[in-house]
Amino acid sequence: MEAACARAADIGVPSVAFTEHADHTAWHVGTGEGLPDDWTRHGVVNGSLVPPPFNAEGYLESIERCRALFPGLRILTGVELGEPHWHRAVVDDLLATGAFTRVLASVHSAAVDTGFVDVGVRFDRLSPHEVYAEYLTEVEHLVTTYDDFEVLAHIDYPLRTWPVSTPLDLGPLEDQLRHVLGLLRDGGKVLEINTRVPLPPTILRWWHDTGGQAVSFASDAHRPELVARGFAAAVALAGATGFRPAADPLDFWVRA
Numbered sequence: 001m002e003a004a005c006a007r008a009a010d011i012g013v014p015s016v017a018f019t020e021h022a023d024h025t026a027w028h029v030g031t032g033e034g035l036p037d038d039w040t041r042h043g044v045v046n047g048s049l050v051p052p053p054f055n056a057e058g059y060l061e062s063i064e065r066c067r068a069l070f071p072g073l074r075i076l077t078g079v080e081l082g083e084p085h086w087h088r089a090v091v092d093d094l095l096a097t098g099a100f101t102r103v104l105a106s107v108h109s110a111a112v113d114t115g116f117v118d119v120g121v122r123f124d125r126l127s128p129h130e131v132y133a134e135y136l137t138e139v140e141h142l143v144t145t146y147d148d149f150e151v152l153a154h155i156d157y158p159l160r161t162w163p164v165s166t167p168l169d170l171g172p173l174e175d176q177l178r179h180v181l182g183l184l185r186d187g188g189k190v191l192e193i194n195t196r197v198p199l200p201p202t203i204l205r206w207w208h209d210t211g212g213q214a215v216s217f218a219s220d221a222h223r224p225e226l227v228a229r230g231f232a233a234a235v236a237l238a239g240a241t242g243f244r245p246a247a248d249p250l251d252f253w254v255r256a
Contacts, residue, residue: 009205017077018062029049031044081094081103083106091148104149105151119158127166134249143184154192155192156197182211192216194220214243217234217253
């Protein structure tokens with residue numbers, strides 16, 4: 001976290017939010033063979049990869065240490081809740097601490113016969129458009145059954161593992177995407193522009209067309225050198241689509 005703050009200060013980013021993952025969905029991975037070490041270092045139990053407990057105390061201590069080291073940088077607390085509609089009790093306890101300024105919700109998982117897997121695994125069994133449609137159905141369940149979040153993270157998550165052999169055509173998914181975006185708008189939520197992969201301009205245009213009020217920017221920087229990656233292009237896209245900085249330049253961008 002200190003290295004991420006140093007990177008932000010070096011490149012002139014005025015504010016960062018550490019939206020730490022709070023995941024509770026165990027993924028079926030078999031033996032775990034072939035998975036990255038940072039996924040499996042906590043161990044595979046009975047064929048499942050179990051997320052480690054969220055260390056809120058250690059997280060907040062790190063935030064305060066970073067604030068002391070970088071007084072010129074605005075550092076916000078935050079949390080990204082993975083599938084919070086599946087884990088309401090433990091998530092409610094976490095949020096009851098009142099420790100988090102930014103609360104994101106996301107879907108990373110898909111249900112299969114053996115339990116749950118990362119969405120990207122579904123490309124082995126379904127067509128790319130079927131994978132994205134299945135994902136959007138679960139995002140709809142999240143948005144319609146859980147309200148204690150402000151920002152929907154990476155609505156384009158399946159694009160991270162979209163097969164390169166299949167051209168990206170969102171036309172078959174337009175109605176479903178517009179429907180989910182409309183539900184998000186009705187809930188007064190913010191759409192995240194996540195720069196892990198470039199957000200298709202079509203999705204952002206549909207968000208604006210459907211009346212979406214605000215966007216946030218996230219570099220999904222799991223490594224310090226990735227802080228603010230792709231932000232120049234993301235900011236240009238948001239401006240061209242009809243969003244502008246809020247009165248507080250460090251807040252979400254809003255409809256022009």
